[in-house]
Amino acid sequence: MRYSHQREAIKKTIQETNCHPTADWIYKETIKIIPNISLGTVYRNLKCLEESGDIKTIYDGNIARYDWNTEPHNHLKCKHCGDLIDIVLSDESIHPQIKQDFKFDVDLVEMTIIGTCQKHT
Amino acid sequence: MRYSHQREAIKKTIQETNCHPTADWIYKETIKIIPNISLGTVYRNLKCLEESGDIKTIYDGNIARYDWNTEPHNHLKCKHCGDLIDIVLSDESIHPQIKQDFKFDVDLVEMTIIGTCQKHT
DNA sequence: TTTATAAATAGTAATAATTCCTATTATTAT
């Protein structure tokens, strides 16, 4: 994979926010730096960055969001404001139980905890 | 909400499968019974059935799937064949921990466990 | 049992997110 000005800007945009942005948000931010970047380039590079392990894709309902935090973690999702908050839970304990009960070989546990965040109290 | 032949057929289609079908799959099945049903009618009634509590919508990546099983449960997702398998885990134990640690009021825990099912051994 | 009312439908157009296509541009090895 060859260097590109565009890919670096996209990566930087993602790494500078905690908001788990969508492709469109990333496009609107990156276009401020590279005024003629195209949305197609954003999508293509999001895929590159995911493949190189620089970012992670998360599916929030039926929209893709992107996360600079590639460490295993889960999310709290507020049903009022839609915010996604990172949490780390020790869910490794589930793996052997499932392997035994369902003959299912676990890679990862994707957990989203839905509720109300502290902003709405 | 008024009775409709179409809605009943859609509901029956969902209740007769364990495959967590997409809207399109449901459409293709239901059209065998009601040959002139439209995809819009399928989508509209899926929303009705969700609101009335007859079915549950689950998001698998960026596509919506529908589930007749409205009891709280989670899914094993096979990364090879894409199958979704129902499981029930007692995850209630994490609710109070999260409330304390994150001041986040938990409604439900959506968990998808990704790995390899027994078909690929 | 007709008739009136409005909810639901079929068919189609529109939208939103994402991917694909291609002529042009930019990176990088020589």
Added chain:
DNA sequence: ATAATAATAGGAATTATTACTATTTATAAA
């Protein structure tokens, strides 16, 4: 500097879903 080709911009195409509207249908009243 030049050549080779990976990456881009811009736009078209695709896919999933929603919106629109004239017509049909369920249902309640006469």
